[in-house]
Amino acid sequence: MKLLILSLCIIANLSYNGKASLESFMPTKNNMILADTTKGSDKSCSRPCKFNVKPRRCTYDFEITPLIEENGRPTLTVNTLTPGPPIQVCLHDIVIVKVKNKVPNQDVSVHWHGVEQKGTPFMDGVPMITQCPIAYGSIYEYAFIASSPGTYFYHADSVAHQSDGVYGSFVVGQPQPSEPHSSLYDYDRSEDHTLIVGAKFDDLLTGRLEDVSRIRPDNLVVNGEETDTKIFVMQGYGYRLRFINAIALECPLLISVERHPMTIVASDASPVQPVIADAVRLYPGERMDVVVRTDQESGGYWVRVSGEGVCDGLSAHAMLLYSGFNYTNMLEQGPALETESSYETVVFGQQLRSLREASHVANKKSVYLSIDKHSSKFKDADIDFSYRSDAMAKKPFFPAVLSSEEKVLQINGKNFLYPNTPYLLKPRDVPPSIMCDIGKEDEHKEPQCLQILKLQTNEVIELVLANEGFNTNDSYTFHMHGKKMEVIATWQNPSSTPISKADIDKLLKDDSITRNDKNPPIKDTVFVPNKGITIVRYTPIFGGSWLLECRSCSTLLPVAILISVPISIPKLVIDALPSCGNYRPADTLLN
Template identity: 30%
Template sequence: MDSWIIVLILVYTRIPDTHAMLSTEDYRTHSCVRTCQVNSRLTCEYDFYAESFYTLTKACYNCPYNVTDCYRPGCIPADGNSRAILVINRMLPGPAIHVCEGDTVLVNVHNKLNGHGMGIHWHGILQRGTPYMDGVGMLTQCPIPEFTSFQYRFNATDPGTHYWHGHTGQLRSDGIFGAFVVRQAAEREVHHGLYDYDLIEHTMIVNDWLLELTLDRFANHHQANGDNKPASMLINGMGAYRVFFDSDRNENITTPHSVFNVERGRRYRFRIISNGILNCPIQLSIDNHTLRVISSDGNPFRPVDVQSLNIFAGERYDVVVLADQDVGSYWIRARGQADCNVKSAFQQAILRYNGTKTETPSLPTGHQFGAREGKKLNPWNKKATDMLIPVSHLENLRPSNEALKETPDKQFYLAMDFNNIDNFNFYVGPEYVSPSVVVEAYNQLLSPQINYISNAFPAYPPLSQFDDIPQDMFCNADTKRQENCNMTYCECLHTLKVDLNDVVELIVIDEGKVFNANHPMHLHGYKFKVIGMDRLNDSTTLEEVQRLDNEGRLIRNFTSPVDKDTVTVPDGGYVILRIHANNPGFWFMHCHIEFHANIGMGVILQVGEPNQMPRKPKNFPRCGNWRETGEQPDGSDGSHCTNTASVVHRGLLHVLVMLSLCILLA
């Protein structure tokens, strides 16, 4: 009898408390990192622990004076600047996920952030049949509350180079992001014969980087007179910005650069990801090497050879690099443009040939040296030429005709700009309308909007709690037509509704009235076909583009347009996008510049009716407004904060306890 009591006690005490453990697992040796085979599928599980952290912590010991200390577990040197960051598993970038097409992915996200709800978006994964796993807080799920966990579960059916990132607040700006690569079996990989190696260590994430926590910069920019111009950049979370003086060696030193090793004479596939934060297109090049670009956003196209490419926030490009130069070290250069040009933000990594005796390239460093001449893919705010190749000129190698019929079922014109309209979330009260403030342009925050509407999420996710949302919260340009939104601030759940299986055309226009900027637009749940793109002038208008379209002067490529999920819209120009709306759900389309998306530069694409969308998972978390009504508790199912992992553990505990009791009583 006593032995069974001991067993019962062990059942209680050996159930692991996943919330009490942290992890620094990088999953480089995960069983799902393998050579992919046709119809060989695995279930790939990961634990992501999100927490507040800091660069150059005590774990860094004497970094950068002893450079080996910079590579200690838990040490994040970044660019040498000391600042607060947000991390997954105490890594920057967070752990990379490398799986094979068809694998089932499970990610247990444990939120240990201080005061943050969170979600993780799997950027490039279309979530067919699993829209609840898309990770958009207050659209597809409730944000994961602090101290709780949430399990994402979906199939990796979208091959290519993707990435994951936080999708609530400014999480990805401060460090919550990482690579997500879905490889294919060799016989299914269109470009397999173009390279010798496709190594996980040749995955590269580039991004602009702030010198302080993003919330500080966001509040300063929106509430005071602070700027929004990045000063630094990172390549795979590393780089050199702050200069240290080493008195022992009597020289200046920096934190280390990322290094990519190659063997002379071999061809390497590099998978390049932009986690761009602000208005910072990045020109990427490798000294003395040509980039053979073969894919974008996971979609293969006819290869193009260029000296450099521009990569915008949220985009991904796969390039093949032939290591055909003399054995040595060469700079990989990332040069910031637009707002990054203001403070000459740049970063460099090293392409190092095996056997080299020179660890650091001899050529000079600096922002100006990243302006590589020659042919360029994906120009920033330029018309196409022989030397400037827009993505609309790329030839798709996996063409389909589903979205390419001559006349679409639904067509929407979406005009974007920084509108001269005060956002009442920031400007309220007489102190903001005095002549001394209004006259000074630098005190006025222009509102980045689509069709003069700022998107605002409701208190309930439409996908999982549609019936809780008052219908007058949904709006679009037609329903707001009587409200003079071009004169007064309009905010609502900006929604475009289409029927299931519609062919939908989106003509997205950047009117360019104020700044020479750009807006990289990302669509969740779909790859769109880029059937048209042009810059008309320094600025344009919705009416001008509509007139040109009515006159048949917007050129559409119906032959083999490239598939993408993120595309920049030329300032003073337009892009024309097509989708076949066969993935029901509520899907977010938004500018991937953090400060723009966070204050409303987005729109919701509702595909189908709620009853046509996949059923939500059992015990899916609920959230929303609450106030005391004086009514008696009704015993309903819906906790406002359901921790799905805890439900699993409680259920397992219950089964084990009952089993032990049955044995005991027997």
């Protein structure tokens, strides 16, 4: 409780131009709750995590800047690096990241993917929902407690900014005896054995007006390299490897280690019942921890990463190198080509089972979300590009993309509309006319609205994510901000024909869809198969405004809903956070 109270005091003074400094909350003789008792250490937050040691205050300075790489390819970087600097901390450390935007004519923000922002929902990094965007030349301080161990990563909230290079790994460690699967491995060297996979593009996506989700990347990279990432091991031991799919587009990855089966021990930072696999499939934003035993002949072995979806045909490699092996010939020969048919077992996260049993839920609310593409219902004459001030009478607004013959992906027939002010911080300033309740979207006449699902703390709901497939043959990946979900079921129509709500209701009523109510995997990122459903159980245990979004679906019109859980944020905190000034998101300006 003391940590929580102190963290709130710290968060209340986050603004770079705030009324008080973080330094004013440093430990004193009378306040030693955050004292660092690890005498003689190098003061780095990347360290072995131990019991009975007070948490550290881990401060990072990030500058997001454009850069031209040696090969002439433009990119965005964090401290001139892509991926950005890895963050390695221990459980209960306070993480403070000062982000400075040095990208001209661009607003940015940073999302901490998978991190449960308990008590700090304004640190989630979603512009116009939890914060104001970081304007060019400005600084925003993120500060939160690393409250759960596991593998995470950070990335720019913008799909284009993330694709251009703004992403990096984020690992929260804990004392080894607390790790439920520590008996399965000898070494967890997360600084050296975390593999974060990104995609490279021929040109910057930042600033492009077209739908970047359709732009195909040129190649994949592991820790920023196509083939040069090396994992050094000793023969006869078990090693924990951490895989991260940091690609913002709909690009699943197939990952394997040559001649080395993998034991899966965690998915999306949550421990699972161990499963052995020849390869694992990671959807965009997913993470998976595996154990590899170095029980083969001493030598060098390829870690293969193969792209699917928009990345089909692309690949990247790393090297697993036994101690003393000369890998020169290995580089000259290159990896042999393998396909999914080469593997006997391929496992993805939603097939796994959690270590802990789920509590029985007597009363739960079911919410159906229809995911499909729809044709425009509007004519060119409906589109009004004229600028209007707030003092002028409002007219209906229809985005130009809806005037084309192309179908647009939507949830319950609507696209998400970002508000004119951060909803979490100043909900009363958001015009009620732009809001629509989930399930009642038909009452809103315009094609976009702020789609809100209002819940109470500890209210249990089951979200039926239904990729109906009447107008699309694509699968989609959704990410839940702020709080993990239990994946109850994943089902795809075996007849490969579209499905409707009536079809799903009947299947559920007849128990024709296999459910895992006992040990559902706990995840923050899930995929929804085409002409199929994914059912997730969600129980908000703390307040906030949380997006459930399909970031990779489209960058022209957002595909998301907002889950709103009551929370009272002190005025002191709101006043200390940077204000938006005259900023308005593009769709709000035109509206």
